[in-house]
Amino acid sequence: MHAGEGDRPIDWAAVRGDFPLLQRQVHGKPLIYFDAANTGQKPEVVIAATDDFYRRHNANVSRAVHALGSEATEAYEGARDKLARFLNVRTDELILCSGTTFAINLVAYSWGLPRLKAGDAILVTRMEHHANIVPWQLIAQRTGATIKVAELQPDGSLDLDALHAAMTPDVKLLALAHVSNVLGTINPVTGICREARKRGIVTVIDGSQAAPHMPVDIAAIGCDFYAVTGHKMSGPTGTGALWARREHINAMPPFLGGGEMIKEVRFDGTVFNEGPHKFEAGTPNIAGHVGLGAACDYLAGIGMANIAAREQALLAHATEEMLKIDGLRLYGTAPHKAAVISFAIAGTHSHDLATLLDLEGVAVRSGQHCAHPLLQWLGVGTTCRASLAFYNTHEEIDAFVAALRKVKRLLA
Structure with missing residues (x-):
């Protein structure tokens, strides 16, 4: 068990190692799983x-x-x-x-x-x-x-x-x-x-x-x-x-x-x-x-306050880097939010974007996210959604943003 609240800092690399599925590859690329809002991955102890x-x-x-x-x-x-x-x-x-x-x-x-x-x-x-x-x-x-x-x-x-x-x-x-x-x-x-x-x-x-x-x-x-x-x-x-x-x-x-x-x-x-x-x-x-x-x-055992702080750091990093991409729009910028990032890129369909990201090993959700009235209010048919968890890493965020830029060029 990892150090919890009030103990020494969490070894997040060791935490990530607790999740067997995160070790696999998709389409020959290391899996970057950014779909935690859909379902969370399972640590070995749960399995x-x-x-x-x-x-x-x-x-x-x-x-x-x-x-x-x-x-x-x-x-x-x-x-x-x-x-x-x-x-x-x-x-x-x-x-x-x-x-x-x-x-x-x-x-x-x-x-x-x-x-x-x-x-x-x-x-x-x-x-x-x-x-x-x-x-x-x-x-x-x-x-x-x-x-x-x-x-x-x-x-x-x-x-x-x-x-x-x-x-x-x-x-x-x-x-x-x-x-x-x-x-x-x-x-x-x-x-x-x-x-x-x-x-x-x-x-x-x-x-x-x-x-x-x-x-x-x-x-x-x-x-x-x-x-x-x-x-x-x-x-x-x-x-x-x-x-x-x-x-x-x-x-x-x-x-x-x-x-x-x-x-x-x-x-x-x-x-x-x-x-x-x-x-x-x-x-x-x-x-x-x-x-x-x-x-x-x-x-x-990890501590929910530690998990929340970790995810807030990941959210801040991802948001900052994504906003540097021309034509990318974020939906949901409330001052208090969880690590859920719904986005779209001008001129691209969210399903196309998610499909090409998958070929880069990145799993994000596209669609209406079981929230049709909300998307109607937003004025969009669909969005992509990157949702992060404590087992994700800053390196994955950088790879995700690089994949976004690559896919954007392909769809241009």
Whole structure:
């Protein structure tokens, strides 16, 4: 394990060596992986933890008294404990699930559908990922509620005055990204949640792009719901969690029915399980969550403040060098942003740009990034997005910028 917060400086070269995939080549070139906002790469300890579960402990959870069943249950619930410590929440308020998309749908159908009605409003922001827009549209259609949109400043930051003004008595729920997956904007969620709570508005925070990149203290944020995705946190795919306040967990009906989420089933009625297990029907991704627990330990061992500082240094370097390229435009220049850089080069299509960058070994995302309303507001059809992580290097940034210049000449 690497030195964490308060210890000697982090050996970032050694950290990078923990990630097997980063050692490979693509099209005969060293891989430069700048797509962390899409999914994070996995350190060896995460791969090993998942592999070890299948090799030595594989069994279902909470359904067998034999040794393997007990070991699997202990490993799965241990992962819940690790994630709860990582996010500074109570273990019995943390619902394990497949990720943020599932988590937000759970809130939409279990909290929103029984409560919202005609005349109510759901407030979302212009920068939301589709996973924090579409579920609310579906619920609005079924309940008669309406969707209100909080707009942005030209630099991609939230217009906080307009947001607070939009928190009118009809608004029952505010859905908000902690960090934008396109703009990189870090929203001041603690202050926003405080203002919402004063007005009796329930808050749902999409933490997909925050939990992997900065310290997240949900207790300090003061929201009602917070969702995270494991595969962006260097954990396995198909993992994640929803944190919910205890009063909501107690009041919300189950989202899915089946095994594990019940105490007793009779044909004349069913008694549901308590706490987070009420929302965890069926066999979960046990091995994946064991891997996510290992990822939490790994990230905590480095220190999330160290990770945030490292990524801010990489962001500053990349931004400075990219702005030296004629015709390149950045989208999202808020003063507080994560290491997400959406960009375009005049006269080139983002897909062409990303395809040619791939031939240089550089992996960036192109497209609309599951944020169509935001790109419409930006006035562009698509962008490229370079998203950095702590395991990237300054040398990779220089190679990326050189590749950008080469590709720009080819497309001229």
